[in-house]
Every structure is written in C-alpha cells, then in structure tokens.
Amino acid sequence: MLEISDLEVAYGDVGALWGVSLHVDPGTIVALVGANGAGKTTLLRTVSGLLKPKAGDIRLSGQSITGKAPQEIARLGIAHVPEGRGLFRxxxxxxxxxxxxxxxxxxxxxxxxxxxxxxxxxxxxxxxxxxxxxxxxxxxxxxxxxxxxxxxPSLLILDEPSLGLSPLVVQQMFALIQTLHGQGVTILLVEQNIHQALKVADYAFVLKTGSLAMQGTGADLIADPEIQKAYMGVLE
Structure with a gap:
C-alpha cells in the first residue's frame, strides 16, 4: 500500500533522513521505532506532505504522492494523527x-x-x-x-498515540489500535513505547539517526537482544 524508496529529507542544510526505504502492506500494522531524534516524525510528516523530500519517492497504492500538497494526500486516503493530537480544542x-x-x-x-x-x-x-x-x-x-x-482512510498514521497517558489508558489505546486493525485498517505507527509497539506490529523498522538500522517482524525484533538492550532497558 505504502512504498517509500531512498527517501532523503533535510531541514535547511541539516539532514534528517538518508536513503530510507520501507513498505507498509495492506491490512497490516507497521511500527516505526527508534530513539528520540531518529527521524520518525520527520518521516511521517513527509509522507503526509507537510515536509518536502530532497530525494526519493513515496507511493500510495502504486501512485506517486511525492511532493504533493497535504490536502491532496489526505484526499487520496492518508489520515495522519499527529503527536499532540491536533484537535480543535x-x-x-x-x-x-x-x-x-x-x-x-x-x-x-x-x-x-x-x-x-x-x-x-x-x-x-x-x-x-x-x-x-x-x-x-x-x-x-x-x-x-x-x-x-x-x-x-486507506492508511492511518499514528504518531506517539500513548504519549502522556497513564499505563491503564495506554493499554486501552493499544487495544483500540488492535481493534481497528481487526476491522481491516492499515496502520503506520510511531510509538515511544517500543515494547507495546512491537507486540502489536506485524512488521517493524528501526530508525537510527536518520537511517534504517534494522527491520523484521514485531515478534522477531522484540526478541532481539540488541533491541532489548538499546530500547527496552534490558542489561547484559
């Protein structure tokens, strides 16, 4: 459904993403994880048209959406829930x-x-x-x-949906995400709670300082000692 190829994004002269390629298959939950500042939100904002890439291609259901305006991308079927929610309070x-x-x-x-x-x-x-x-x-x-x-939407993008929530509400939030998934919604998820994100993800990509560092099924990554040590506080 979503195919990102060799994506490069910069803020002025400062690079944020370098050669990132990833995919989101229809009907799946794909998690994008990594430390703060790795470029996760930058990638989501670029997919949604809020940022323009320096290079690379973004395709939705085979159609290039690279550089299109946010409202046009929304019309094509992407809905983005940003960090901070963006509600009209x-x-x-x-x-x-x-x-x-x-x-x-x-x-x-x-x-x-x-x-x-x-x-x-x-x-x-x-x-x-x-x-x-x-x-x-x-x-x-x-x-x-x-x-x-x-x-x-054909693709629902969630940026840090558990941010600032109590542990009980976080559990409820992930249960809702799984319910949406069960209804056939395709989800691209950025989440600070890496353990929870990998538990619900069919597939996941790990960003490290703007580049793709690892990828695999959620189950494989959650069991990976390197992921455990780097992101889940598991010590040697």
Missing part, C-alpha cells in the same frame, strides 16, 4: 468528528460514520457536546483517532 467532540468527514467520499455518509465511531469509542458519544479541550488526555487521543477514521 474550542470545538465540541461532535464538531471535531464532523470535520473528519470533510472528504467528498465521506461527507454524504457523515451520520453513518459517526455511529461507527461512537460504536468504537462509546465514551465520545457520552461527551459529544463537550469541548474537546475539556476531555482527559486519553479521551482526546481517542477523539483524534476517531476523527481520522471518519474519512475512511
């Missing part, structure tokens, strides 16, 4: 969700998509007329993901 839960269905293909089905979102996130239905900024951190993250699903 002074608008209600319902208004945020309705904005998620702004795409032409989704707009006529807003009511149906709302009910689908409320089924998956029942707490949001209870808080439909509350302002988004009044929700708890976990509820705000649920709203951000629910809003993204309102466009029925």
């Amino acid at each position: 002074q608008m209600t839960v319902l208004e945020n969700l309705e904005l998620g269905a702004f795409q032409p293909k989704a707009r006529p089905r807003t009511k149906e998509l709302l009910e689908k979102a409320y089924t998956l996130f029942p707490r949001l239905k209870e808080r439909a007329h509350q302002k988004a900024g009044s929700l708890s951190g976990g509820e705000q993250q649920m709203l951000a993901i629910a809003r993204a699903t309102m466009s029925e």
Whole structure:
C-alpha cells in the first residue's frame, strides 16, 4: 500500500533522513521505532506532505504522492494523527468528528460514520457536546483517532498515540489500535513505547539517526537482544 524508496529529507542544510526505504502492506500494522531524534516524525510528516523530500519517492497504492500538497494526500486516503493530537480544542467532540468527514467520499455518509465511531469509542458519544479541550488526555487521543477514521482512510498514521497517558489508558489505546486493525485498517505507527509497539506490529523498522538500522517482524525484533538492550532497558 505504502512504498517509500531512498527517501532523503533535510531541514535547511541539516539532514534528517538518508536513503530510507520501507513498505507498509495492506491490512497490516507497521511500527516505526527508534530513539528520540531518529527521524520518525520527520518521516511521517513527509509522507503526509507537510515536509518536502530532497530525494526519493513515496507511493500510495502504486501512485506517486511525492511532493504533493497535504490536502491532496489526505484526499487520496492518508489520515495522519499527529503527536499532540491536533484537535480543535474550542470545538465540541461532535464538531471535531464532523470535520473528519470533510472528504467528498465521506461527507454524504457523515451520520453513518459517526455511529461507527461512537460504536468504537462509546465514551465520545457520552461527551459529544463537550469541548474537546475539556476531555482527559486519553479521551482526546481517542477523539483524534476517531476523527481520522471518519474519512475512511486507506492508511492511518499514528504518531506517539500513548504519549502522556497513564499505563491503564495506554493499554486501552493499544487495544483500540488492535481493534481497528481487526476491522481491516492499515496502520503506520510511531510509538515511544517500543515494547507495546512491537507486540502489536506485524512488521517493524528501526530508525537510527536518520537511517534504517534494522527491520523484521514485531515478534522477531522484540526478541532481539540488541533491541532489548538499546530500547527496552534490558542489561547484559
């Protein structure tokens, strides 16, 4: 579904990604993990059109989306839940969700998509007329993901969905991600909780200072001593 080839990205004269190639197959969860500053968010922002690459190609379902505007990429089927959630805090839960269905293909089905979102996130239905900024951190993250699903994306990109959440809510968040996966949603996941990310991932890529360092199934990487030592606090 998503194919990234030899991607290079820089902020001015400062390089951020060098020759990164990865793929996301339809119906899978793919995790992108690594230390802070490795380039994970940069890669997601480039896929979504928020950053322009210096070199390389990005393809969605065989069609090049390299350098396209964010709104065009969204129209082609990518929904990006950014780190920090990006909610309209002074608008209600319902208004945020309705904005998620702004795409032409989704707009006529807003009511149906709302009910689908409320089924998956029942707490949001209870808080439909509350302002988004009044929700708890976990509820705000649920709203951000629910809003993204309102466009029925072919690829859902999640950037640090567990950031700032309590351990219990983190467990709930990953259960929701697995539920979405079970419904056939393809997910590209960047996550600080590497153990949880690899547990749910079908496949994973490890970024290290802007380059691809390792790749493999989630199960293989979670058992890898190098990954354990570097990212999970397992000592020799």
